[in-house]
Amino acid sequence: MISSRFQVMMIAMLLAMTGLFVAWYKVVYLGVPVTPHDKRSVFTVTAEVDLEGTGAPASVSLRLPSTQPGMKILEREGEAGEFGMTTALMDDGELLHWTKRSFDAKSKLFYKIRVTPEPLYEPQDSQALWDTTPAYDDTQFWDASEQAAAAGILNYAREHSADAISLAAQLIDMFNTEMPTDAVKELQAKKNETTASLVMALLAREKITFRKVRGIMLEDGQKKRRAVTLLEVKGADESGYFSFKTGQITLPENFFVWSLGNRAMMTTKGIAKARLRFSVSEAKVAASMLSKREMLKQGNDFLNFSLYALPSSQQNAFKQLLLIPIGALVVVIFRILIGIRTMGTFMPVLFALAFIQTTLISGLAMFFVIVSSGLIVRSYLSRLQLLLVARISAVIIVVISIMSVMSIVSFKLGIDEVLKITFFPMIILSWTIERMSILWEESGAREALTQVGGSLVVAIAAFFAMDNDFVRHLTFTFPELQLLVLAMVILVGRYTGYRITELVRFAPLAGR
Amino acid sequence: MKFVTFGALRRKGIVGMNYRNVELIGRYNPRSHYPLVDNKLMTKELATASGVPVTELYATIERQSQLRNLHDILAPFESFVVKPDYGSGGKGIVVITHREGDTFIKASGDALSLNDLRKHISNILSGLYSLGGRYDTAIIEKVVAFDPMFADYSFEGVPDIRIIVYRGYPVMAMMRCPTRESDGKANLHQGAVGVGLSLKDGSALSAVIHDRPVTHHPDTHHDFAKLKVPQWEAVLTMAASCYEMTGLGYLGADIVFDKNDGALMLELNARPGLAIQIANGRGLRERLETVDRQKQPRSAAERVLYSMNYIE
Numbered sequence: 001m002i003s004s005r006f007q008v009m010m011i012a013m014l015l016a017m018t019g020l021f022v023a024w025y026k027v028v029y030l031g032v033p034v035t036p037h038d039k040r041s042v043f044t045v046t047a048e049v050d051l052e053g054t055g056a057p058a059s060v061s062l063r064l065p066s067t068q069p070g071m072k073i074l075e076r077e078g079e080a081g082e083f084g085m086t087t088a089l090m091d092d093g094e095l096l097h098w099t100k101r102s103f104d105a106k107s108k109l110f111y112k113i114r115v116t117p118e119p120l121y122e123p124q125d126s127q128a129l130w131d132t133t134p135a136y137d138d139t140q141f142w143d144a145s146e147q148a149a150a151a152g153i154l155n156y157a158r159e160h161s162a163d164a165i166s167l168a169a170q171l172i173d174m175f176n177t178e179m180p181t182d183a184v185k186e187l188q189a190k191k192n193e194t195t196a197s198l199v200m201a202l203l204a205r206e207k208i209t210f211r212k213v214r215g216i217m218l219e220d221g222q223k224k225r226r227a228v229t230l231l232e233v234k235g236a237d238e239s240g241y242f243s244f245k246t247g248q249i250t251l252p253e254n255f256f257v258w259s260l261g262n263r264a265m266m267t268t269k270g271i272a273k274a275r276l277r278f279s280v281s282e283a284k285v286a287a288s289m290l291s292k293r294e295m296l297k298q299g300n301d302f303l304n305f306s307l308y309a310l311p312s313s314q315q316n317a318f319k320q321l322l323l324i325p326i327g328a329l330v331v332v333i334f335r336i337l338i339g340i341r342t343m344g345t346f347m348p349v350l351f352a353l354a355f356i357q358t359t360l361i362s363g364l365a366m367f368f369v370i371v372s373s374g375l376i377v378r379s380y381l382s383r384l385q386l387l388l389v390a391r392i393s394a395v396i397i398v399v400i401s402i403m404s405v406m407s408i409v410s411f412k413l414g415i416d417e418v419l420k421i422t423f424f425p426m427i428i429l430s431w432t433i434e435r436m437s438i439l440w441e442e443s444g445a446r447e448a449l450t451q452v453g454g455s456l457v458v459a460i461a462a463f464f465a466m467d468n469d470f471v472r473h474l475t476f477t478f479p480e481l482q483l484l485v486l487a488m489v490i491l492v493g494r495y496t497g498y499r500i501t502e503l504v505r506f507a508p509l510a511g512r
Numbered sequence: 513m514k515f516v517t518f519g520a521l522r523r524k525g526i527v528g529m530n531y532r533n534v535e536l537i538g539r540y541n542p543r544s545h546y547p548l549v550d551n552k553l554m555t556k557e558l559a560t561a562s563g564v565p566v567t568e569l570y571a572t573i574e575r576q577s578q579l580r581n582l583h584d585i586l587a588p589f590e591s592f593v594v595k596p597d598y599g600s601g602g603k604g605i606v607v608i609t610h611r612e613g614d615t616f617i618k619a620s621g622d623a624l625s626l627n628d629l630r631k632h633i634s635n636i637l638s639g640l641y642s643l644g645g646r647y648d649t650a651i652i653e654k655v656v657a658f659d660p661m662f663a664d665y666s667f668e669g670v671p672d673i674r675i676i677v678y679r680g681y682p683v684m685a686m687m688r689c690p691t692r693e694s695d696g697k698a699n700l701h702q703g704a705v706g707v708g709l710s711l712k713d714g715s716a717l718s719a720v721i722h723d724r725p726v727t728h729h730p731d732t733h734h735d736f737a738k739l740k741v742p743q744w745e746a747v748l749t750m751a752a753s754c755y756e757m758t759g760l761g762y763l764g765a766d767i768v769f770d771k772n773d774g775a776l777m778l779e780l781n782a783r784p785g786l787a788i789q790i791a792n793g794r795g796l797r798e799r800l801e802t803v804d805r806q807k808q809p810r811s812a813a814e815r816v817l818y819s820m821n822y823i824e
Contacts, residue, residue: 336530339529385631387634387635387638388635388638388639388640389638438640442603443701443702444702447701493534494534495530495534496528496530496531496534496535497518497528497530497531498518498521498522498526498528498530499528499529499530502521502526502528502529503515503516503517503518503521504514504515505723505790506516506521506524506526506528506789506790507514507515507516508514508720508723508724508725508790509524509526509789509790509793509794509795510516510520510521510523510524510526
């Protein structure tokens with residue numbers, strides 16, 4: 001037989017771990033923000049195409065970015081102007097077509113995409129296509145001496161490398177050194193060839209699989225930049241990234257890949273001049289807004305289950321409701337761990353809920369006014385020797401009258417806050433008055449004030465715990481944390497140690 | 513205000529509220545047995561059946577309509593006590609020591625009319641004094657005749673003896689003496705004196721008012737050192753036999769002395785408080801552990817002998 005204490009521990013551990021795990025998963029993998037004011041960067045990357053027409057039917061095709069690890073695409077939007085705009089899904093990604101029957105003017109076309117960096121984001125349909133077509137068949141363009149030079153360079157590089165990746169590194173190094181070999185110089189002297197095209201031609205000769213990675217650094221204020229072209233070389237089980245200027249690099253974290261593969265980013269027909277440029281602007285957006293919208297749009301099954309999926313009126317009800325366990329936890333702590341006596345077990349939570357609606361100061365003021373005038377009325381009623389139920393009912397009616405009078409008077413005086421008092425649960429107030437006066441009669445003013453004071457102290461503590469943006473955010477966005485609260489309540493429920501107030505109560509005993 | 517550390521309380525073996533609630537009440541007092549002690553009529557019946565002496569029951573009033581006949585119901589009795597069946601902590605108890613026609617004189621000397629008494633009983637029936645406010649029954653029973661033996665240690669009220677019985681063994685005892693401050697009531701938190709009693713012979717060990725040690729009664733000025741409860745073994749046996757009677761492993765038995773009838777069981781409590789530790793200047797923990805080590809079954813009388821001799 002497992003002892004009940006052990007069972008309690010196990011259940012509490014299990015609950016706490018489940019709650020924390022789900023919350024952790026949401027934070028780390030779904031990017032749900034932990035704090036309500038957590039700001040996240042959203043970059044707007046705009047591809048801008050400047051066009052000059054020829055009068056013939058015009059078409060512009062732009063390759064579009066696909067999902068990629070570490071970058072979440074929030075929105076895409078194209079602007080076509082007078083052009084028609086369609087997108088086509090090809091086997092190497094999406095293609096955007098802008099088309100027009102006749103075009104002879106200058107024009108600008110835009111395609112905007114909004115992304116946010118998310119380090120651990122892993123898209124399901126990541127494009128991993130490798131373009132293996134021998135794109136650089138140089139044999140017909142290069143003469144014999146150039147071919148010999150190329151063979152020499154490759155021989156050297158092959159000897160001084162271990163695999164495809166290090167060979168590519170070696171090649172780029174040879175082209176970028178301050179004192180290139182004669183063979184390199186000969187190739188560099190060729191017209192219309194750049195380091196990039198030469199390196200790729202050599203890699204193609206060597207039958208090494210590579211692809212261009214074109215994209216842009218996500219930095220605020222980039223205007224009209226050309227796409228950065230990097231080289232990705234496929235190794236045995238991983239690939240290496242290269243910059244044609246600096247050799248092997250790691251892909252920068254804020255590098256947004258626009259297109260993968262060796263085909264051109266943009267192709268045109270019937271266009272005299274076309275120029276593709278990129279701009280980047282950064283905006284800081286409250287993370288909670290971001291993820292809320294994301295959750296709903298993405299249709300993530302897990303998050304579809306969240307409270308954000310409810311209509312907003314129900315959401316607001318739940319926002320209140322989910323705070324109650326926090327208040328209950330405060331009561332548990334104050335009663336069991338500290339040992340403050342309160343009037344009724346959860347009366348303080350109800351007080352706190354009322355204070356949230358009225359604000360603390362005006363709520364407390366109302367409480368004092370209504371309870372003290374209620375006590376006076378009730379002491380008179382007790383002289384009338386009414387039966388219990390009738391007496392409480394009478395107190396309720398009197399409390400409502402006091403509240404009405406206060407509301408009218410304060411409205412005339414222009415104090416709006418008092419109007420909110422109508423939310424103050426009058427039944428609770430009436431019961432407080434009734435119980436307090438009974439306690440007063442039987443156990444004296446001291447006991448009655450101790451208990452009411454204790455209730456107010458706990459209510460104020462619960463108010464601060466509940467009326468707190470961070471707590472509101474956590475309870476609503478991470479309802480699974482209720483399990484953690486439950487675990488804490490269960491654990492405190494088995495606490496058999498001393499209460500803090502007992503350190504005073506039993507002091508004369510232990511001191512002797 | 514004086515503070516001590518958790519360690520100091522633990523070393524003294526003091527039982528705290530949380531320990532009491534979880535390890536004593538939660539563990540040894542099954543909820544289904546509570547009505548036996550919460551309901552005073554039931555306790556009375558049970559005690560009578562087990563041969564434990566209790567105060568004599570005069571009448572019960574269950575319905576408001578019976579109040580019309582209150583005069584007839586009370587007619588045979590010169591003195592009596594009115595209490596709520598489900599009351600706790602002495603709430604709603606009125607003691608009438610004598611009457612002049614339909615004017616009833618309380619222990620304090622205040623006079624009540626028949627109508628006042630009727631209102632009071634009506635409140636009892638409404639559940640004003642009962643646990644949780646449920647409808648209640650009013651009990652009318654014989655007044656405990658003040659035993660002059662304890663007159664020196666009491667102001668206006670009757671002192672009672674509280675014995676904590678743990679798993680059938682009496683583990684701690686105290687006498688609660690009313691004072692002027694407590695308004696003749698035997699409630700410690702209202703200012704009655706708590707006098708710790710030796711389990712061995714029922715003699716006073718120490719006394720406190722509001723948790724502060726005293727040596728003399730504040731109103732009668734008598735020295736508590738001379739206090740000694742008579743028939744101690746019988747008193748303890750009465751308390752100990754409540755264990756079989758109720759099946760409660762942690763209970764408080766309240767016993768009073770009547771001038772004519774001797775020791776009577778007044779009421780039982782399934783959630784006895786911890787102030788008894790302060791009155792005794794001792795923690796309960798060690799005594800509970802001593803009882804936990806007793807494995808062989810013992811009769812009430814044997815348990816009392818064990819407690820008198822070995823629990824200190």
